[in-house]
Every structure is written in structure tokens, then in C-alpha cells.
Amino acid sequence: MSSRSAARLGRSIALHLFLTPLALIWLFPLWMMVVFSTMPDNGIFSPGIELLPHGNFIDNFNNLQRDTNFVGAIGISVSVAVTYTFLSVLLTSMAGWALARYQFFGKGAVVAIILGTITLPYAVVLIPQFIMVARDFKLANTWVALIVPPLFNSLGVLFMRQSFSMMPDDLFDAARVEGVKEWRIFLFVALPLARPMLAALAIILFLASWNNYLWPLLINSQPGSMTAPVALGTLIGLTKVSWGGIMAGAVMLTVPMLVVFVLLQRHFIAGIAAGAVK
Amino acid sequence: MRNRNATAYRFLTPYLLIFAIFWVWPIISSFMISFQATRTVPWRFAPGFNWGRLIGDPAFFNALKNTLLILVIQVPVMISLALVMAVLLNSPLLKARGLYRFAFFAPVVVGEVAYSAVFRLMFNLDFGIINKLLNSIGLPKIDWFSNVTPAMALIMIAVTWRWAGYNAIILLAGMQSIPEDVYEAATLDRVSKLKQFFYITLPLLKPVIVFCLVLSIIGTMQLFTEPFLITERGGPGGGTETLGLLLYRQGFRSLNFGYASAVAYTMAGLAIAITLAQLWLTREPK
Numbered sequence: 001m002s003s004r005s006a007a008r009l010g011r012s013i014a015l016h017l018f019l020t021p022l023a024l025i026w027l028f029p030l031w032m033m034v035v036f037s038t039m040p041d042n043g044i045f046s047p048g049i050e051l052l053p054h055g056n057f058i059d060n061f062n063n064l065q066r067d068t069n070f071v072g073a074i075g076i077s078v079s080v081a082v083t084y085t086f087l088s089v090l091l092t093s094m095a096g097w098a099l100a101r102y103q104f105f106g107k108g109a110v111v112a113i114i115l116g117t118i119t120l121p122y123a124v125v126l127i128p129q130f131i132m133v134a135r136d137f138k139l140a141n142t143w144v145a146l147i148v149p150p151l152f153n154s155l156g157v158l159f160m161r162q163s164f165s166m167m168p169d170d171l172f173d174a175a176r177v178e179g180v181k182e183w184r185i186f187l188f189v190a191l192p193l194a195r196p197m198l199a200a201l202a203i204i205l206f207l208a209s210w211n212n213y214l215w216p217l218l219i220n221s222q223p224g225s226m227t228a229p230v231a232l233g234t235l236i237g238l239t240k241v242s243w244g245g246i247m248a249g250a251v252m253l254t255v256p257m258l259v260v261f262v263l264l265q266r267h268f269i270a271g272i273a274a275g276a277v278k
Numbered sequence: 279m280r281n282r283n284a285t286a287y288r289f290l291t292p293y294l295l296i297f298a299i300f301w302v303w304p305i306i307s308s309f310m311i312s313f314q315a316t317r318t319v320p321w322r323f324a325p326g327f328n329w330g331r332l333i334g335d336p337a338f339f340n341a342l343k344n345t346l347l348i349l350v351i352q353v354p355v356m357i358s359l360a361l362v363m364a365v366l367l368n369s370p371l372l373k374a375r376g377l378y379r380f381a382f383f384a385p386v387v388v389g390e391v392a393y394s395a396v397f398r399l400m401f402n403l404d405f406g407i408i409n410k411l412l413n414s415i416g417l418p419k420i421d422w423f424s425n426v427t428p429a430m431a432l433i434m435i436a437v438t439w440r441w442a443g444y445n446a447i448i449l450l451a452g453m454q455s456i457p458e459d460v461y462e463a464a465t466l467d468r469v470s471k472l473k474q475f476f477y478i479t480l481p482l483l484k485p486v487i488v489f490c491l492v493l494s495i496i497g498t499m500q501l502f503t504e505p506f507l508i509t510e511r512g513g514p515g516g517g518t519e520t521l522g523l524l525l526y527r528q529g530f531r532s533l534n535f536g537y538a539s540a541v542a543y544t545m546a547g548l549a550i551a552i553t554l555a556q557l558w559l560t561r562e563p564k
Binding site: 006008011012015016018019022023024026027029030032033036044045046047049051075091092094095097098099102103104105107110113117118119120121122123124125126127128129131148149151152156163175182185186207210211214218222229230232233236237243246249250253254257258260261262265268269272273 | 282283285286287288289290292293294296297299300302303304305307308311363366369371372373377379380381383385386387388389390391392393394395396397398399400402404405407410411414418439443444446447450451452467476493499500502503507511522525526529530534535538539541542543545546547549550553
């Protein structure tokens with residue numbers, strides 16, 4: 001072996017020796033979430049070190065369902081996230097299309113305002129949003145309250161604008177010569193071409209809705225209208241509560257997303273790399 | 279590209295409508311609310327009421343201090359860690375890259391509530407796995423929840439765990455867009471890998487790093503769920519109270535919208551000031 005390749009091997013070993021413990025530390029909380037979700041409460045709160053799953057998941061889940069209607073909350077979370085994702089992808093790509101493909105009065109201002117909101121904390125709009133939705137529109141504890149106010153997002157629009165502006169002009173011009181209407185060009189030419197970007201956007205938006213906590217906590221606080229994270233959050237800190245149950249809920253919120261992440265990793269990473277979450 | 283006002287605005291209208299109703303109006307509204315006494319019916323205009331209270335409120339300064347402390351320590355640590363992750367994940371020497379990527383990127387999909395619950399159990403005083411492991415290697419256990427310093431450390435650890443991989447994804451994408459031949463030329467000139475990192479990667483990555491810093495600062499500025507759920511409403515005794523938590527408490531527990539709006543605008547002012555300072559400090563020399 002030459003000294004060059006020996007040095008390479010040494011570097012490779014050092015790399016793995018450093019990265020492996022770090023990766024294990026990073027996986028540890030997720031692993032423990034799974035372990036806790038399969039342990040009875042007296043096992044979680046016992047002096048021994050337990051690092052392997054037990055067989056108590058179903059009991060824990062039943063305890064969780066006794067403490068709060070978690071299945072119902074999951075149902076709300078899924079329906080809201082699906083509806084939100086569909087509407088948000090549509091709105092966001094329509095706006096991105098307009099900004100990418102047309103020259104119009106006020107375009108610079110629209111882009112500047114969208115960029116400006118990236119640096120603006122959500123906290124600034126939280127209170128008036130709440131007053132408006134709960135008091136003025138009387139929409140607290142409804143699906144509309146969960147879906148509509150979060151529809152605005154800035155990074156998603158910039159992402160879609162960039163995606164559409166990279167498409168060649170002649171594609172759309174050919175359709176225009178044929179007399180195809182603009183909205184049909186958008187729906188039937190542009191959107192199908194943007195499929196990978198739409199997938200990335202949809203995944204990120206679904207995840208954002210699925211995990212959203214503060215807004216649903218404030219606006220849908222009635223037990224029958226809570227999303228799953230909010231329902232789970234109400235149990236944390238209670239004295240007489242099954243922690244195994246809470247962990248079973250945490251697993252049910254997390255594991256499906258992990259599976260999606262593994263299956264659609266490319267789209268996921270593309271969405272985040274573009275900064276598509278706000 | 280053609281000039282078509284009507285068509286463009288037809289596509290933009292739904293988006294701009296949502297924006298106007300749920301962002302533009304609230305931005306104006308919360309500014310106005312911050313100048314009103316909101317615990318009388320009807321609300322009355324009292325310009326100094328909330329802001330005057332804010333500058334004399336020890337609870338506000340406590341929350342401000344905690345938020346800035348977390349910001350100053352956690353954000354640089356996390357971004358450095360993310361940078362290390364990204365560089366190492368990008369190394370051609372790495373085997374089983376997919377597994378490592380999964381390990382670091384997985385927390386990105388984990389919700390705040392789920393991971394807050396896990397961290398509470400893991401750091402439990404008597405039964406938490408962290409203290410058991412500390413004990414087993416001969417270290418004393420740490421009371422993470424009843425002392426301020428460990429509680430703050432716990433919040434920072436939790437946030438770093440959740441967001442380091444997220445930033446690493448963005449940084450990694452930035453690194454992969456740096457043309458390969460720059461490194462090839464440097465390698466031919468026998469420039470060491472370490473020097474390549476400091477003289478090629480870092481300068482070319484600067485805009486991406488700034489983007490990550492800005493997003494992280496704005497996120498940490500509004501930190502709410504972790505001190506709300508992990509350290510139990512900002513405990514011990516307000517030791518991990520943040521501006522986000524103060525806003526929640528004032529706005530939605532005491533229903534004091536005026537004061538909460540003043541807190542919100544303070545957060546926005548700080549976020550914008552830090553972002554501008556950031557952009558100014560890292561501007562390209564002309």
C-alpha cells in the first residue's frame with residue numbers, strides 16, 4: 001500500500017470514529033421514544049437501565065386513549081394536514097407562477113414584501129390573528145381556523161417562483177400560439193412539469209401542518225377539536241397520567257413521518273434545502 | 279415574459295388575500311393594540327400604558343435575558359455543529375452515507391410535543407436515562423429541572439438536537455453547489471483539506487450560513503414549546519422563561535393583549551435588528 005492510500009485509510013477511519021458516536025447520540029432520543037412507548041409506567045420509573053423495547057405498546061396506547069381521545073385527534077390532524085397541503089400547494093404555486101412568468105405592475109413590491117416577511121417573527125401576527133379568528137369570525141375550534149390562517153408562507157412561493165422561472169419559454173409560447181388560455185397552461189403544462197418541486201413543497205407543508213403546535217393550541221382548545229400534538233401536550237405535566245401512553249402517542253406522531261422521510265428522502269431534502277418552511 | 283396585469287393578479291389574488299387578512303392587517307393591528315389598555319371594556323388608547331410597563335417589568339427583562347442567553351450560546355453552537363455534520367457527510371471517504379444522513383436528519387420530522395415529552399423522561403432526576411448513564415460512569419446525577427443552569431442547558435440541548443440536522447441539510451446543499459474543480463485545483467496545488475475548508479468552503483458558503491443564522495435567530499427568538507413543555511412553563515421559577523412564553527402568558531392566560539403585543543413587537547424589533555446587523559457584518563466588500 002502506498003503512503004497516500006494509507007493516509008486516506010487513516011483519514012477514513014478517523015472520520016467514522018468521530019461520526020459514529022455522534023450519529024448514535026443523535027438517534028438515541030428517537031430510540032428511547034420507541035423503548036419508552038413499549039414499557040409499563042413502573043418500568044419507565046424504575047432505577048434500572050433499560051435500553052431495549054418491551055411488549056407493552058398496546059396497553060400504553062389504551063391508557064393514552066383513556067386519558068384523551070387520541071384517535072379522534074389523529075383523525076383531525078390527518079384531515080387538516082391533507083386539506084391544508086392541497087390548498088397551500090395550489091395557492092403557493094399559483095403565486096409563484098405569476099411572479100415567475102408575468103411582468104406586471106407592482107411585481108417588485110410584492111416580491112420585496114414576501115422577502116420581508118421571512119425576517120418577521122410569527123409572534124407579531126399571532127394576537128390579532130387570534131382575536132380576528134376567535135372573536136370576529138367566531139371560528140375557534142373549527143377546521144377552518146386550523147387550515148386557513150397558516151396558508152400564507154413566503155419561502156414556498158419563492159421556491160415555486162424559482163422552479164417555474166427555470167422552465168424554457170418556448171414551451172408555454174407554443175401553447176399560447178395555439179390559443180390555450182393562461183390558466184390551462186398553468187394547470188396542464190406548468191404544474192405537471194413542476195411535479196418534483198410540488199412533491200418537495202407538499203411534503204414540507206404537510207409536515208409543518210402535522211407538527212404545528214402553538215396556533216392549534218391557542219385556537220382549538222376544546223377537547224373534541226384538538227389536533228394530535230395539542231391533545232398529547234395537554235397530558236405532559238399532569239400528575240396522574242400514563243407516561244407510557246404519552247410515549248405511545250409520540251411514536252404514533254413520529255414514526256409515520258420517519259417512514260415518509262425514508263421513502264421520499266430526496267424530495268424532503270430538496271424541500272428543506274430550498275428553505276420551504278416558514 | 280409578457281406584461282399582463284390582469285392575468286398575473288388573477289393568479290396572485292388568493293395568496294395576496296390570505297396575506298392581507300392574516301398578515302398585513304395583524305401586523306398593523308398588533309402595533310396599534312400595543313398602545314391600548316386592553317383590560318378595560320372598551321379598550322382605550324393609552325400610548326404609554328404597555329410600553330411604560332414593559333421597560334419597568336422585571337418579568338420582561340428576565341425573559342429577555344434568558345432569550346438572548348439561549349440565542350448567544352445555542353445558535354452558534356448549533357450552526358457550528360451543523361457545519362461539521364455537513365462537511366463530514368459530504369466527505370467522499372464516508373461509507374454508509376445513508377445511515378448517517380438518517381441519523382442527523384431524522385429529528386427534522388419530529389414534532390415539538392413528541393420530542394419535548396421524550397426529553398422530559400430522558401432527563402428525569404431519579405429515573406432518567408441520562409442521569410443513570412452519568413451515575414454508571416461515576417459522575418453525580420444532575421437535577422435538570424430544579425436548577426436554572428442545567429434547565430437552560432437542557433433547553434439548549436433539546437433545541438440543538440432538533441434543529442442541527444435541519445441546518446446541516448441546507449449547508450450540505452450549499453456545499454454541493456460549489457464547483458468540484460475548485461477543490462481539484464486546490465488539491466493539485468497540495469492545499470490541505472483543512473485549508474481548503476477555511477479558504478474555499480467557508481467563504482463560498484457564507485450566504486448560506488447567514489441564511490441559516492437568520493432563520494435560527496428568528497426561530498430561537500420565539501422559543502416557546504420547549505420551555506413550555508420540557509421545563510414546565512419556564513421553570514424553575516422563571517429560570518427558563520422566554521419572550522415567547524411571556525407573550526403566551528400575558529396574551530392568552532391573562533388575556534392582556536396590549537401588553538402581549540408590546541412583547542411581540544419587541545421580539546420583531548430584535549429579530550430585524552439582529553438580521554440587519556448580520557447582513558451588514560457579512561456584506562460583500564465593494
